[in-house]
Amino acid sequence: MSKSEQNQAELDALLSNLNNRADLSQTKKCGLVAIVGRPNVGKSTLMNHILEQKISITSKKPQTTRHRILGIHTEANEQVIYVDTPGLHKEEKRAINKLMNRAASSALGDVEVVLFVIEAMKWYEDDEMVLSKIKRSKKPVMLLVNKVDEIKDKETLMPFLQKIAALHDFAEIIPISAEKGTNIEPIKEKVRDYLPENPFFFSEDDVTDRSSRFMAAEIVREKLMRFLGEELPYSVTVEIEQFKWDEKIWRINALILVEREGQKKMVIGAKGEKLKIIGRDARQDMERLLEEKVYLELWVKVKSGWADDERALRSLGYSED
Incomplete structure (x- = not known):
């Protein structure tokens, strides 16, 4: 093998090695x-x-x-x-x-x-x-x-x-x-160490599979849990009835479902003060989530037995998936 052929062979080997490394680095x-x-x-x-x-x-x-x-x-x-x-x-x-x-x-x-x-x-x-x-x-x-x-x-x-x-x-x-x-x-x-070789299941920019609408409902529910604590029964949930972009602001209407009239009064509080505080803090978190201004309206409704009705639960987004 001539000197030039030897140099070419070494160059080919180097390029092949670099390409193999590149392939490994691109394996997802x-x-x-x-x-x-x-x-x-x-x-x-x-x-x-x-x-x-x-x-x-x-x-x-x-x-x-x-x-x-x-x-x-x-x-x-x-x-x-x-x-x-x-x-x-x-x-x-x-x-x-x-x-x-x-x-x-x-x-x-x-x-x-x-x-x-x-x-x-x-x-x-x-x-x-x-x-x-x-x-x-x-x-x-x-x-x-x-x-x-x-x-x-x-x-x-x-x-x-x-x-x-x-x-x-x-x-x-x-x-x-x-x-x-x-x-x-x-x-x-x-x-x-446990990740198998696979293509990405989600876009590189995704951080969750849940929609902003779902996250808005969860934010309201979190505030209910935090502000009412032990007073609040488990039988409370939140349904987003409107989630709409209106020129320069998000307009969000959230319905808080409870099972009894006494629970409704508990959520609203004296002169509506509890609901006002819950709404204020929920709105601030939604604005951080959406990075835009939010107009939030909260309503409280009594719906007896919703937590025992599997059909109602599925319509509210609860499932085993």
Whole structure:
């Protein structure tokens, strides 16, 4: 082989190597990750921190999340689709509870890995029930032990972790604080290991599968939960009747459904003050979401038995999907 031919062969090999590297860098990975646990362990707060923006509503009241919501995180050639689920619980008497449980359970079907969220130093019957469902799915499980920042005696944490670790062959056990954002990056790093080669399921700009109309209803429901707290029954929901762009402002009409007249008075408050505060804070959040001015009108209506009527629930957007 002449010198020029040798040089050409080396150049061809170099170009081939560079092209192979380029192909590898362009290979896309994409997969679903379920976030599951009993009610009120911090699943929605965790997803919001992972995505670095608010997608799921939060409150101190259990079962704040009622729908399965996707949070989409795209970085370089990887897209992770986090599935925030309603809290799994044993009580299934009402139709709404049954649908919420089905929505959470069905999320385990197509995911690559499960993030099982529990509270530090607490293990209840509902946690055991959630773990049994996860085991049946045969998916790899990362155990996320939340609220470690609230433990006063840190020496008690290790025996607790050892006790829980004996219950299942967890892929990872990570102590976290979803509220403070502690140990969020290790979760994101470990999740990447489970992503298969796939084209992206969503646009790189998407952050959720839910519409702005849906998010507006969730914002109102969050304010109801936060301002009424323990006074508020679970049998309250929000339906957006109008979501309309009118030249320079969004015009949104939201209907708050309750089951009894006494609940209606509770939501409205003396001289309408409670409803006014709820509306003000909801409007401000909607303006941040939509990045435009919002004119919001809230109405409260009594609809007896809606939480027990599966047909009514489906018409209001509740489903097991």
